[in-house]
Amino acid sequence: MNRLNPHISVDCVIFGFDEKQLKVLLIERERLQDENLDIPMEVLKLPGSLISDAEDLDASAHRVLLELTGLDKIFLHQFSVFGDPSRLANTKHLAWLKATSGLPIERVVTVAYYSLVKIKESNPSETLLSRAKWISVNELPQLVFDHNIIINKALKTLRKELRTEPIGFELLPKKFTLRQLQNLYEVIMGINLDNRNFRKRVGKLSYLAVLPEKQKGVSHKPAFLYKFDKKAFEKERKDVGFVI
Amino acid sequence: MNRLNPHISVDCVIFGFDEKQLKVLLIERERLQDENLDIPMEVLKLPGSLISDAEDLDASAHRVLLELTGLDKIFLHQFSVFGDPSRLANTKHLAWLKATSGLPIERVVTVAYYSLVKIKESNPSETLLSRAKWISVNELPQLVFDHNIIINKALKTLRKELRTEPIGFELLPKKFTLRQLQNLYEVIMGINLDNRNFRKRVGKLSYLAVLPEKQKGVSHKPAFLYKFDKKAFEKERKDVGFVI
Numbered sequence: 365m366n367r368l369n370p371h372i373s374v375d376c377v378i379f380g381f382d383e384k385q386l387k388v389l390l391i392e393r394e395r396l397q398d399e400n401l402d403i404p405m406e407v408l409k410l411p412g413s414l415i416s417d418a419e420d421l422d423a424s425a426h427r428v429l430l431e432l433t434g435l436d437k438i439f440l441h442q443f444s445v446f447g448d449p450s451r452l453a454n455t456k457h458l459a460w461l462k463a464t465s466g467l468p469i470e471r472v473v474t475v476a477y478y479s480l481v482k483i484k485e486s487n488p489s490e491t492l493l494s495r496a497k498w499i500s501v502n503e504l505p506q507l508v509f510d511h512n513i514i515i516n517k518a519l520k521t522l523r524k525e526l527r528t529e530p531i532g533f534e535l536l537p538k539k540f541t542l543r544q545l546q547n548l549y550e551v552i553m554g555i556n557l558d559n560r561n562f563r564k565r566v567g568k569l570s571y572l573a574v575l576p577e578k579q580k581g582v583s584h585k586p587a588f589l590y591k592f593d594k595k596a597f598e599k600e601r602k603d604v605g606f607v608i
Numbered sequence: 609m610n611r612l613n614p615h616i617s618v619d620c621v622i623f624g625f626d627e628k629q630l631k632v633l634l635i636e637r638e639r640l641q642d643e644n645l646d647i648p649m650e651v652l653k654l655p656g657s658l659i660s661d662a663e664d665l666d667a668s669a670h671r672v673l674l675e676l677t678g679l680d681k682i683f684l685h686q687f688s689v690f691g692d693p694s695r696l697a698n699t700k701h702l703a704w705l706k707a708t709s710g711l712p713i714e715r716v717v718t719v720a721y722y723s724l725v726k727i728k729e730s731n732p733s734e735t736l737l738s739r740a741k742w743i744s745v746n747e748l749p750q751l752v753f754d755h756n757i758i759i760n761k762a763l764k765t766l767r768k769e770l771r772t773e774p775i776g777f778e779l780l781p782k783k784f785t786l787r788q789l790q791n792l793y794e795v796i797m798g799i800n801l802d803n804r805n806f807r808k809r810v811g812k813l814s815y816l817a818v819l820p821e822k823q824k825g826v827s828h829k830p831a832f833l834y835k836f837d838k839k840a841f842e843k844e845r846k847d848v849g850f851v852i
Contacts, residue, residue: 369613369614369615369616370613370616371613372613372614372616372691372717415691418693418715419693420691420692420693421689421691421717442688442689444686445665445686445689445719447616447659447664447665447719448664449662449663449664471662473616473665473717473719475689475691475717524772527772527845528768528771528772601771
């Protein structure tokens with residue numbers, strides 16, 4: 365039995381919605397003083413860190429996020445653990461990790477968290493630290509370690525949750541148009557939806573209530589406003605809850 | 609930064625459906641030679657073990673399950689990590705763990721997996737080892753460590769998955785009655801469903817196809833048979849996939 369226990373880390377995949385794109389929050393890794401710039405190494409990584417002694421995993425994730433990006437009070441969902449013994453097989457990455465941590469690391473099992481936030485609200489420019497950046501999920505470069513794999517799995521989880529939990533409505537204004545709802549689905553799912561089919565589908569949803577009012581101050585024909593009816597949603601959920 | 613890394617373990621919550629009850633597979637823990645029987649300690653636990661050196665987490669979980677219960681080739685879903693520093697706070701449990709592992713353990717972070725199987729098919733009596741037992745989820749005793757908490761979270765995950773993934777159909781015969789489907793939902797969700805409402809709800813599902821044949825060889829009025837239409841399900845899923 366192994367006595368050289370693996371190190372344990374947490375990594376946070378923070379998705380940001382800005383109405384046009386789905387982005388992910390990355391940070392520039394620390395540069396080493398003696399870094400060999402002739403053999404370039406990936407520059408961006410997820411906010412993450414080894415956990416501290418006697419620190420709960422969730423607390424670690426929140427601490428790391430605050431320290432590295434300045435973001436606080438974000439709901440984090442633990443979604444997967446990455447423990448493949450070869451995930452640090454890239455010798456340059458491993459050497460960097462040993463140098464920056466000062467630890468004789470051979471294996472790290474990382475617990476991954478994700479979140480979805482509105483970029484505008486969660487990120488007034490003064491809170492986000494300078495080394496943190498929002499990058500579109502469609503324009504991700506090669507990242508350090510297996511962080512591209514972690515983001516892919518987080519994205520798959522987010523898209524599944526969007527189908528099964530009312531998380532999307534939290535990103536919309538309280539009263540929204542069907543166009544806004546469709547745009548949210550299109551951006552997060554990364555697909556184009558047929559307008560007519562979309563309207564037909566949402567028309568059947570008991571928890572989407574049309575309001576007796578229309579958009580104001582728009583140059584085009586004003587559209588009806590809708591709201592998410594949480595009570596109707598909970599009621600239906602309590603019922604049977606079939607997969608669709 | 610902590611240099612005494614926590615140990616890492618895997619634990620498996622195997623749910624079994626036997627048409628009347630939802631059960632979970634537990635094993636009798638090893639007894640210590642000098643165990644103080646005056647202060648009784650919990651006897652049952654989840655199949656689980658510390659991971660070995662250079663072993664992937666999924667591989668660990670499968671190995672442990674085979675070694676402790678005899679069950680093989682079961683699909684395991686990793687669903688959560690339990691890393692609360694106080695999860696081994698019970699000194700009797702910790703002493704037992706140190707004695708049986710021979711390791712100076714202080715903290716264990718465990719990666720938890722769950723699965724759902726038909727008891728009849730996955731468990732011909734000759735495969736299940738004698739120390740493994742199926743216990744109804746409604747009659748669970750107090751288990752070792754935080755294993756009751758782990759099972760509760762697994763059950764919550766299973767019930768959510770039953771709403772959002774077609775996992776239930778794998779437990780039914782290829783052709784089934786609505787009564788069988790309702791029973792499956794009732795047993796796994798742990799609720800009673802109103803027959804009329806249930807039939808109304810499932811009648812709307814595009815992926816549940818009624819067959820032009822009825823039950824045979826039953827003493828009561830034979831019921832229509834249904835099948836799960838995977839293609840219709842995938843099509844609908846590709847569409848938008850709203851939460852219900």
